[in-house]
Amino acid sequence: LLSDQCRAPSSRNVDAAFASNLYERCSSNGRFSADARQRSRSLFCVEHYAGKVEYIASGFVEKNRDELREDLVDLLRYSEVSLVRTLAEVAAGRVEKRPQDEEDERPSSLSWPWRTARSSSASASTKPTVGSKFQRQLRALRAKISSTEPHYVRCLK
Numbered sequence: 549l550l551s552d553q554c555r556a557p558s559s560r561n562v563d564a565a566f567a568s569n570l571y572e573r574c575s576s577n578g579r580f581s582a583d584a585r586q587r588s589r590s591l592f593c594v595e596h597y598a599g600k601v602e603y604i605a606s607g608f609v610e611k612n613r614d615e616l617r618e619d620l621v622d623l624l625r626y627s628e629v630s631l632v633r634t635l636a637e638v639a640a641g642r643v644e645k646r647p648q649d650e651e652d653e654r655p656s657s658l659s660w661p662w663r664t665a666r667s668s669s670a671s672a673s674t675k676p677t678v679g680s681k682f683q684r685q686l687r688a689l690r691a692k693i694s695s696t697e698p699h700y701v702r703c704l705k
Contacts, residue, residue, distance in 0.1 A: 550612050550679045563590055567605035612679045
C-alpha cells in the first residue's frame with residue numbers, strides 16, 4: 549500500500565491520500581483501528597504483540613521514498629576498495645542472492661554470497677522503495693528461519 553502510494557503521481561496532500569487508503573483497505577483487519585477522532589488527524593492504531601501503538605500517517609510516504617542519491621552510490625561503486633564497491637551495489641538495490649555454483653573455486657567459508665544483478669535497466673518508476681527493500685529483506689529472513697530448526701524465538705524487530 550505504501551509503495552503504491554509512492555509510485556502514484558505526487559499530489560499536494562500525499563499524507564491524507566495515504567491515510568485515506570489505509571482506512572479504506574485496512575479497516576477490516578482486526579489489528580488495525582482508527583476512530584473518528586484519529587481519522588480527523590490522520591492517525592491510526594496497530595495492535596502489536598505488546599499492545600496498541602498509535603501512528604501518524606504524516607511523513608510515511610516521504611520516508612518510504614527516501615533513497616540514496618545516485619551520484620553518491622556511483623562514487624562508492626567506483627571505489628578502489630572492493631568491499632565498498634559491493635556495499636554500493638547492495639545500497640543501490642542491484643544485488644541478488646547468488647546460487648551456490650559448482651564452478652565457484654573458492655572455499656565455501658570464503659565465498660561472498662552476493663553478486664550484482666545483470667539487469668541495469670531499472671527505470672526511475674521501478675526503483676525499490678524503503679518499504680519494498682524491507683519486504684524483500686523480511687522475506688529472506690523468514691525463508692532463512694523456516695529452513696532452520698529454531699528452539700525458541702522471542703521477538704523479531
